[in-house]
Amino acid sequence: MRFLHISDLHIGKVVNDFSMLEDQRFLLGQIAGIAEENRVDAVVIAGDVYDRAIPSGEAVTVFDRFLTELSSCGIGVLMISGNHDSPERLSFGRKLLKGQGIHIAGVQEEGLITVEFWEPEPGSPRKQILTQFVLLPFLKPSQMDASASEEAVKKALAGYWEEEKRAGKKKKNRVLVTHFFVTDSGREPELSDSETTVHVGGLDNVDASVFAGFDYTALGHIHKPQQVGGHPIWYAGSPLKYSFGETGQDKCALLVTLGAEGLSEVKPILLRPMREMRKVSGSLKELLDQGSGERREDYIQAILSDQGELIDPIGTLRSVYPNIMQILRKTKEQEGEREAFETSVSRQLLKKRDGLSLFEDFYREVRGEELTLEEKEFMGNLVKELEGAGI
Helix, strand or coil, rough: CEEEEEEECCCCCCCCCCCCCHHHHHHHHHHHHHHHCCCCCCCEEEECECCCCCCCCCHHHHHHHHHHHHHHHHHHHHEEECCCCCCHCCCCCCCHHHHCCEEEEEECCCCCCCEEEEECCCCCCEEEEEEEEECCCCCCHHHHCCCHHHHHHHHHHHHHHHHHHCCCCCCCCCEEECCEEEEEEEEEECCCCCCCCCCCCCEEEEEEEHCCCEEEEEEEEECEECCCCCCCEEEEECCCCCCCCHHHCCCCCEEEEEEECCEEEEEEEEEECCCEEEEEEECCCHHHHHCCCCCHHHHEEEEEECCCCCCCHHHHHHCCCCEEEEEEEEEEEECCCEEEEEEEEHHHHHCCCCCHHHHHHHHHHHHCCCCCHHHHHHHHHHHHHHHHHCC
């Protein structure tokens, strides 16, 4: 059994006022090509398919194209909802799509959704290896009448393991697909700047021991690809870089192979984006001189060393870096030679946004959902009061 593990697509995400849809469309096409080239049985998507609970029409179209491409190649799809997804919206058409080999666990149900694949054992055509996927979508503790995520996950898996005991000791490979902040005896995974809704060191933590018994656990939620301790538990990470804190990361899809003895191999396959996200530094003149070449279309964070006043530096740099996202000014503090960085462009962009729009963006990032009409009206009145009071 061979499958491709990906997660945290965040289709429709906007980074520094730049839509990532074109880049995401390119990467999803690349992932479909990798899946076909490696003749995988399925592509596993471990949550956060969309960046918002109510995705745009364009985002839905991009994902529809990806699913259609996989289905036309006879490749199955197994996906769950993450904390950014609307479980109900992601589950739309679930029963119809099941007939096309697309299995969706959006809404947490009483029993976990399982999907089985049979493969002939190498060298023994008459023997079959059974691989069972268990789909556990992201859920809040309150949904399981629990006080913390770990307790909720234990309760959600309890029924599955009880059923397995009743079924006997039938040999099979078990793969869990889920979306949580998983720790290894208190050791936390490495985070990225773009993970705005991950809560560290609290009630959202789930210890790796909870997943004992699974041959492989396919995780989503963390944007840096990594293994959790020495366990057969992996984060695939996001396929794209969504912050300048991720410039040093290699993004990948995980090619997972299971055999008669369980997990055989986890092979990271590097993904090549349409545009890289990178940092450049120097004086304005130096950066203008360096701006020609194949990589001028990349998403750029420019760190300027100029000490004097500059007139429209971002407009000037955009003539050679059309996708520049951010400018930082590098200054020398009076005490010693320690460097400090001051964000200028972000502040300029914020000035162009009204208070209600900024709060809507903040609420969307933190809660993963939109304000209701009543909440929007209340916040609009509150913002007006604060602005009127000069706050």
